[in-house]
Amino acid sequence: MGKTLFxxxxxxxxxxxxxDGPDVLYIDRHLVHEVTSPQAFSALKAxxxxxxxxxxxxxxxxxxxxxLGQDRPIADESSRKAVEQLAVNTAENSIxxxxxxxxxxxxxxxxxxxxxxxxxxxxxxxxxSHTATHGAFGxxxxxIGTSEVEMVMAVQCLLQSKPRQARITVNGKLAVNxxxxxxxxxxxxxxxxxxxxxxxxxxxxxVFRDMSMEGRMTVCNMSIEMGAKGGIVAPDETTFRxxxxxxxxxxxxxFDASVAKWKTLKTDSDxxxxxxxxFDAADIRPMVTYGTNPGMGVPVxxxxxxxxxxxxxxxxxxxxxxxxxxRGEQMAGKKIDYVFVGxxxxxxxxxxxxFAKAVNGRKKADDVIxxxxxxxxEVEAKIESEGIGDALRAxxxxxxxxxxxxxxxMNADKIPAGKYAVSTSNRNFEGRQGYGARTILAGPLxxxxxxxTGRIGVPSVI
Amino acid sequence: xEKIDIIESTAILVxxxxxxxxxxxxxxxxxxxxxxxxxxxxxxxxRFKADGTPVAGHPLEGQKGVILVAGNNFGCGxxxxxxxxxxxxxxxxAVVSSSFADIFRNNALNxxxxxxxxxxxxxxxxTTVLKTAPGTVVRIDLGAQTLSVPGVGEAGFGINGYxxxxxxxxxxxxxxxxxxxxxxxxxxxxHRN
Numbered sequence: 001m002g003k004t005l006f007x008x009x010x011x012x013x014x015x016x017x018x019x020d021g022p023d024v025l026y027i028d029r030h031l032v033h034e035v036t037s038p039q040a041f042s043a044l045k046a047x048x049x050x051x052x053x054x055x056x057x058x059x060x061x062x063x064x065x066x067x068l069g070q071d072r073p074i075a076d077e078s079s080r081k082a083v084e085q086l087a088v089n090t091a092e093n094s095i096x097x098x099x100x101x102x103x104x105x106x107x108x109x110x111x112x113x114x115x116x117x118x119x120x121x122x123x124x125x126x127x128x129s130h131t132a133t134h135g136a137f138g139x140x141x142x143x144i145g146t147s148e149v150e151m152v153m154a155v156q157c158l159l160q161s162k163p164r165q166a167r168i169t170v171n172g173k174l175a176v177n178x179x180x181x182x183x184x185x186x187x188x189x190x191x192x193x194x195x196x197x198x199x200x201x202x203x204x205x206x207v208f209r210d211m212s213m214e215g216r217m218t219v220c221n222m223s224i225e226m227g228a229k230g231g232i233v234a235p236d237e238t239t240f241r242x243x244x245x246x247x248x249x250x251x252x253x254x255f256d257a258s259v260a261k262w263k264t265l266k267t268d269s270d271x272x273x274x275x276x277x278x279f280d281a282a283d284i285r286p287m288v289t290y291g292t293n294p295g296m297g298v299p300v301x302x303x304x305x306x307x308x309x310x311x312x313x314x315x316x317x318x319x320x321x322x323x324x325x326x327r328g329e330q331m332a333g334k335k336i337d338y339v340f341v342g343x344x345x346x347x348x349x350x351x352x353x354x355f356a357k358a359v360n361g362r363k364k365a366d367d368v369i370x371x372x373x374x375x376x377x378e379v380e381a382k383i384e385s386e387g388i389g390d391a392l393r394a395x396x397x398x399x400x401x402x403x404x405x406x407x408x409x410m411n412a413d414k415i416p417a418g419k420y421a422v423s424t425s426n427r428n429f430e431g432r433q434g435y436g437a438r439t440i441l442a443g444p445l446x447x448x449x450x451x452x453t454g455r456i457g458v459p460s461v462i
Numbered sequence: 463x464e465k466i467d468i469i470e471s472t473a474i475l476v477x478x479x480x481x482x483x484x485x486x487x488x489x490x491x492x493x494x495x496x497x498x499x500x501x502x503x504x505x506x507x508x509r510f511k512a513d514g515t516p517v518a519g520h521p522l523e524g525q526k527g528v529i530l531v532a533g534n535n536f537g538c539g540x541x542x543x544x545x546x547x548x549x550x551x552x553x554x555x556a557v558v559s560s561s562f563a564d565i566f567r568n569n570a571l572n573x574x575x576x577x578x579x580x581x582x583x584x585x586x587x588x589t590t591v592l593k594t595a596p597g598t599v600v601r602i603d604l605g606a607q608t609l610s611v612p613g614v615g616e617a618g619f620g621i622n623g624y625x626x627x628x629x630x631x632x633x634x635x636x637x638x639x640x641x642x643x644x645x646x647x648x649x650x651x652x653h654r655n
Contacts, residue, residue, distance in 0.1 A: 015649040016642070021624025024639065026649055036542065038495035064493060078493035085495050129541040129565060145543035145569035147636070155639045155646050161622065163564070193480050194535035197561055227538060229564050293480050293538075310535060315479040408489045408540075417512055429484040429539060431507045 002268025005234055006165055006200050009140045009265070013123045015157055022159040028122035029134075030152045032059035032095065033108045034086040035410070036127030040150035041089040051093035053156045058117050059090045060098040062107045063410045067373050067400035070100050079411065093153075104247075106376020106402040109133040109344035113217065114378050116246025120235040120262040125152055130344045130426065131230070132223040136216035137243070138235035138265045140200070143224065163229045164274040166199040167267075170207040172281030177459045179354065180215035181346055181424065181443030183207060184222045185287035187279065189297035192309030197227030199275065202267060207281050208233050213242040214350035221345045222426050225294035235262050286459055288331050289428045289441040291319040296428070300446060300458045304329050322430050323438050324418075331440075331456050338421035339370040339451040340433070341444060342400075343407040346424035347375025349382045351444045356388045358448035358459055364396035365454035371413060372397055373405040397451070409434045422450040464574040465632040469556050469602040472527035475592040476505075481532055482539035483566065487548045489540075500544050501551030528555045529600050531592060534582065535559070537566025546573045556602050558609065560585045571625055572635060578602055578609055580617045588614050604630060 003011075015024040030053075037059070044051070051057055064079035074080035083100065090097035098104035104115055109130050112118040124134045124141035127149040134141035144158065151158055168187060188195070201223050208216060216233045223231030240259050243249045250258050285299035296308045296319060306327050307316055320326060341347070341355055352374065364370055372392065374380040380402055383389045389399050406413040407425035409432070415421040417436025424447050428439035442450070445459035491503045508520050530549065536559040537545060546569040549557065556576040570577045580588070591598055591613045601610045604626065610616040621629075628634065639646075 012653070016645050018624050021622050024642070024645065026646070026653065035492050039497050039543075042495070063489075076493075082493050082495060127541060127543075129539065131541075143541035143565050145541055145546070145565060145572065147543060147572035147634075148568065151636050151639055154636060155643060156650075157639055157646055159624075159635045159639065193538060194561055194563070197535065197538075198564060224539075224565075227535065227563060293482070310480065312479050312533065314477070315533065318478065408484075410489045410492065427482075427484070427539060429482045431488055432484050435488075435507060435512045 001272060002270035004165055004267045004271045004273065005138065005202060005265055006140060006232060007271070009121055009123070010162060022161040025123060025158050025160045027125050027152050027156055027158060028056060029112070029118055029124040030057045031108050031112050031124065031126035031131065032057060032149070033063060033126070033128065034061045034082045035063045036146050037089065037149055038082065038085050039146050040153055043150050044153050049154055051095060051153045054094045056156060057095045057153070058112070059086060059095050060105055060108050060111050061086055061100055063404045063408065065100055065403040066411050067371070067403050067405050067413055070401045076411070103377050106378065107344045107347060107404055109221065110347055110375035110379065113137065113213070113242070114246070114376055116243060116249030119243060119249060119258065120239060121265050125158065129224045130221050132228070133217050133221040133344055135220040135223065135230050135232040136213060137239055138232060138262065140230060140232065142230040163200045164198055165202070166196050166228070166275040166277065167202045167204055167273040168277045168279070169205040170279045170281055171205040172207065174207060174281045174284060177286055177445055178284050179443035179445055180211055180218040182287045183284055184219045185289065185294070185297045185441060186284045188222065188226045188295045189287070190279070190309070191226050191277065191295070192311070193225065193293040193295035194227040194310045195295070196223070199228055201228045201231045203231055203233050209236065212350060213238060214348040217348065218345055222294065225426060234266050286443065286446050288446060288456060290323065290325055290331055291316070292322055292428055292430050294426065294428060294441060297441070298331060300456060301332050304331065332458060334420070334456045335454060336422050336440065336450050336456060337368065337419040338415050339368055339447050340373070340406040340421055340423040340425060341447050342371065342373030342375060342405050343425035344375065345426040346444055347373060347379065349379050351424065352379070352383050352388055353386070355444045355448045356392055358445050359392065359395055359452055362395065362452040365452055368451060368454045370397055370451045371400055371406055373400045374402045376402050406433050408432060415439070422447050422456070463632040463634050466555065466574055466576055466604050466629045469529060469576065470599060471529050472597055473529045473531045473592055473600045474522060474525040474527050475531045475589065476521045477533050477589050478521065479533035480535045480538055483537055483542050483545040484539055486537070486545040487542065492542060492544055497547055499551065500548035501553070504548040504552045525596065528553050529558060529602065530554050530556070531558045531588060533559065535561050535563065538563040541565045543569040543573070546570045546575050550575050558585070558588070571629070574629065576602065576604065576629065578619045580609060580619060584614070584617045
């Protein structure tokens with residue numbers, strides 16, 4: 001029987017197998033941020049240890065940072081202390097750190113690929129569930145808890161049981177107003193928020209082959225929202241082109257040698273998956289969520305259904321009450337209060353290009369507050385150098401500074417209770433964007449439509 | 463590290479599916495750099511309104527015990543280990559559900575919090591019994607890998623042999639890994655990634 005891409009990478013990283021137990025898995029890249037690392041650094045220190053392989057460890061601050069006035073000290077005392085602690089911990093352990101304001105700073109999952117830290121065929125972990133993003137490059141990438149962060153720091157390994165595997169194939173061509181975010185929201189709405197729990201997912205087929213790296217990252221990023229351990233796309237020329245010339249990526253002959261190796265990273269034609277799903281690109285329309293988990297999604301021109309996959313009636317009722325919606329209502333035409341464009345899901349340059357193009361000379365709606373938050377300093381710089389910033393400011397928008405921002409509202413960017421926010425982030429859980437905030441997840445095109453009309457609507461085709 | 467053998471207690475029933483870690487502990491409480499004190503913040507936004515006054519009739523009201531019985535897909539979403547810390551700090555030693563999110567399961571196991579996975583059918587019957595007889599005592603035997611409840615019967619649950627031994631003897635993964643650093647050095651000598 002043939003092997004999957006996942007099998008091949010996993011097997012090459014097994015240090016040893018524990019009988020009736022997990023594998024000791026070697027980790028190639030450890031990404032670190034300020035929220036899930038301090039307790040790991042202090043536990044390590046208490047054991048008299050330092051980070052074992054600091055050259056494989058990279059850190060940035062993102063969750064606690066303000067998106068305005070980053071040149072000033074962080075006003076919130078606990079946020080400031082968390083960020084300061086990361087600077088101390090990384091310095092003590094000789095770890096590469098991108099502090100606030102540094103040209104390399106940004107959201108950990110935007111920075112990793114952008115800096116060429118994350119390559120192909122690697123094991124990548126971070127104390128953050130959206131680590132799944134890095135599977136877009138053909139990596140086994142998954143989120144871990146702080147105890148596991150400590151293990152990777154101590155020995156560059158983790159104890160992990162090999163997950164089951166699923167393949168999701170989407171063939172055909174996407175309509176012009178359908179973005180990668182719509183593709184993944186569609187898949188999650190079909191499979192449910194726990195549809196792939198215990199599985200690692202490979203995304204295959206024409207739709208993912210045709211996608212940019214930014215698009216593949218958006219898709220893989222949300223693998224966790226259907227319970228998957230991670231998602232992976234086989235690397236190809238699109239992948240290699242993206243990596244070439246990036247700061248920490250191999251260059252010259254070393255790059256060519258790497259590409260030759262990366263080209264072998266494919267699932268064998270006779271490999272067998274535990275689960276297989278197939279979808280048709282023609283069935284995918286622009287999507288929004290209507291409930292309180294990412295599986296509760298419908299096409300923008302659809303109605304709120306009577307039930308959702310993996311959600312009993314009481315839980316569905318609770319979600320409707322929280323959102324202030326009713327079964328059978330149309331999503332299109334609903335009035336919204338906020339729009340947030342950003343996060344590790346849709347905070348990359350391609351997302352701002354798409355948003356700006358969709359605004360297309362129109363003005364921001366007067367009664368909508370819009371937060372445009374670049375995923376990194378590099379994205380911020382490109383927004384300006386490509387003229388997107390000037391165009392959007394002329395249309396009444398404000399470009400903020402990089403960070404996780406309203407995705408999880410750990411900083412000041414909170415959606416007020418009861419208000420509706422169209423958000424390009426990844427989670428619509430109760431209170432995720434602020435106490436009582438009502439989140440409607442969408443892609444950048446739907447977000448642009450909401451930002452200029454103040455309502456949910458099908459994005460116009462440009 | 464703490465050990466687990468038999469856990470016997472009344473149960474706290476929270477029959478909601480897909481309880482994500484943002485519900486277990488909201489993000490704004492994750493700014494601290496310590497592991498302590500998260501128990502007070504457990505399910506905070508279900509228990510308190512924005513102004514800090516208690517929510518009447520919230521899902522945990524009036525229930526006591528060290529075993530939490532929840533709906534399907536417990537612990538989904540964010541990887542925050544603070545969720546496991548909060549449950550443990552609040553005195554919870556086992557969570558019973560018909561499925562657990564992968565990262566939460568690992569986090570729980572690394573914090574002496576036992577995830578007990580039963581079938582949907584068993585969970586439905588257990589939920590019904592706990593609703594009608596809230597003081598029912600639930601007994602979990604890690605050695606025998608069983609859960610038994612009067613009126614519901616016995617159910618087995620899975621756990622790998624390595625992890626079971628760790629929990630019963632109080633061993634931790636990091637101690638195992640540190641003791642086997644030679645294997646890791648040998649691996650590094652032959653692999654360049």
